[in-house]
Amino acid sequence: MEIALLGNPNTGKTSMFNNLTGSYDYVGNWSGVTVEKKVGVFKSNESKLIDLPGIYSLSPLSEDEGVVTKFLLHDPFDRILNIVDASQLERNLQLTIQLLEFGKPIVIGLNMMDVAKNRGILVNVEKLGEMLGVPVTPVVARSGKGCRELEEQVTTHFDGSFSSNLVDYGKEIDEAILALEALLQNHSAHSTRWLTIQLLEGNEYVKDYLTTFIAESNLDSLIQQTTEKALANSNAKTIAQFIYKQRQAAIAAILKESTKRDENKGIPLTEKIDAIVTNRWLGIPIFLLLMYFMFMLTFDWLGTPLSDALDGLITGPVTDGLTNLLNAAGASEFIHSLVIDGIVAGVGGVLVFVPQIFILFLFISILEDSGYMARVAFVMDRLMEKVGLNGKAFIPMIIGFGCNVPGVMAARTIETPRERLLTILLTPLMSCSARLPVYALFVGAFFTINKAFIVLSLYVLGIVVALILASVFSKTILKGETSMFVIELPPYRVPQVKALWRSTWDKSKGFVRKAGTIIFAGSVMIWILSYAGPNGMNVAMDDSFLAMIGGIFAPLLAPIGFGNWQAGAALLTGFLAKEAIISTMNIIYFAPTEAGLQELLSQYFTPLAAYSFMVFILLYIPCLATVATIYKETRSKKWTAISIVYALALAYVLSLIIYQGGKLLGLM
Known part of the structure; x- marks a missing residue:
């Protein structure tokens, strides 16, 4: 049996999918989480549950809403499970009636009964089911309460006959x-x-x-x-x-x-908090303060000590153990150098930043699950509208803070093709987690007192540049009217520990997986290029193939502060994955330890050049996976090429202004 899971955005649909199937999909307390259908199997039987994007109506405005209509028209399935928000029944029932008119057997999961009660809304579940003519089961998707009863209701035999003529259209x-x-x-x-x-x-x-x-x-x-x-x-x-x-x-x-x-209910706590966090004057400063707090946790209070401890483990016991193992096995100098100077230096140099990445994702997950991220989009709408977009476009950008790939894919939720394309082009400017190790390395070496502030400035710079470009593109190559922004502000919730852990781990394991695949392969390739040269193997680093390749770009990079072949080579590998920049530098500078590498960097960079380098990393060409996703989403070689070219030109010009302007001001 195949059952379609449908509902409005932010009704707890994806949480219900996770509870019923035992799988885990990304859950956020905001709309636009599901952008394509997902399939899971019920825990108690072989029935399949198909999670479709949240929609307000079957008449599609955005690309993700079109997924639902195409599914209903062309895909075979047996029943519909409609998740309805008990606190927003008037709006939710618009979709329910359309699903009833479709004619398939339907069961309703009435979620968020607790929220409805807190808002003074008392729902008679039996009467609602009688009026609609279908089974209605109250549930709490976040905790799993009522999910077993709902599962039995939708997967076992029930009388599927009901009236689809609830509305008299005339x-x-x-x-x-x-x-x-x-x-x-x-x-x-x-x-x-x-x-x-x-x-x-x-x-x-x-x-x-x-x-x-x-x-x-x-x-x-x-x-x-x-x-x-x-x-x-x-x-x-x-x-x-x-x-x-x-x-x-x-x-x-x-x-x-x-x-x-219940007329005795006062103003809900959610509305009292919103009066502050969505205030037109306080909204953006509060968002920036939360970001600053996040970076203090990541780089000062928790992240750096944990990274230092992991670094000591890798460069101490792990490296020593591998060295002893290689010696005992009689490994050649080539194999020894490949493992220690290549793989351990490259992969280990990236893995030491896992604690900081984990803390960053944990904080973002808290903001998402609490319902705050929807408020950020609402607050940003006033600003976004002035540059030719609306607040909904800021949601993919926020997702891009974690990884640009899902951020680009999330643009499917945007209604108009012009705004969707504009969002896709701008989302890679958001500072993803893959850039964070580069920031951590350089702020640790050059900006020890103001780590959090420097990193915050880079995130803000990405947003500001994206807004400026949105305004420019909207008036030139992507002219058109801005669509209206409508968003539901979900109730604030205390994030659940289990959900936070699963969300954080799901995001973080992608970083670890990349270290074990792309970074591993890249480290081997970089080490071989650094080990070999025109004159043979085991050559001096400056005479290697890697130095020759990096040297091609060095003259171009000199005006922006880092005209050495090492920087050129690192930037080149950064196209594969931004984390590869760290592994490349570890191999180039023969410094498996983070502290050693930071000390060596001062010989090649000044603080001004270091900041210019980080700005260049922030803005220059998206990684290979993001480029592939842009092409997949736009289906256009032209726009994919534009996304690469404009980002590279923008990074160079802005880094040039920062470095040369800083020199004129006497900064170094």
């Missing part, structure tokens, strides 16, 4: 349903009522589907005639608005019978 639409049924001549197994209403609402996917059976001119004629008749005696301006109002009237009648409001 005789004009009833006539249109009969007319479409005659035109279809039984060519489609889908509910004619659902197809007709979706067609009239402007669902392009449904229209494309119907044109395989019916001439488009006939469909257009049906839409026009029905619209004229339905709007003749209505104050609605469009047929979609007319249908929406009819649904709202039916929903109001259902809620009148099944819900009550």
